[in-house]
Amino acid sequence: MLDELQSYMQNRKPHLNPELTLAQLAEALNIQPKYLSQVINEKLGKNFFDFVNCYRIEEAKAKLVNPPDEKITVLEVLYDVGFNSKSSFNAAFKKATGMTPSQFRNLSA
Secondary structure (H helix, E strand, C coil): CHHHHHHHHHHHCHHHCCCCCHHHHHHHHCCCHHHHHHHHHHHHCCCHHHHHHHHHHHHHHHHHHCCCCCCCCHHHHHHHCCCCCHHHHHHHHHHHHCCCHHHHHHHHC
16 A cells, blocks of 8 residues: 555655645545555654655755756745645755755755
């Protein structure tokens, strides 16, 4: 189940939807939400939101390092990858990388 979940996340990119819920993801995978939550918690040691945010952060890192458009702003990146709040994006990004999105972009420039 974990492999199927990770494959679905990488290939279908449901995390880009800022409104993604556990129930929607479970339905797409044709399993019960409770079971999906259990898999994420037990196999990955994360809650649903941290799990989804990991994928969003990886997308953001890729866009910050290799932007599709040189003029893309951090604000545009955060919306593109499924966040809907600058503060939650900054907090999640810093938790995952140890730096702010701007610091990350400047370091990789």
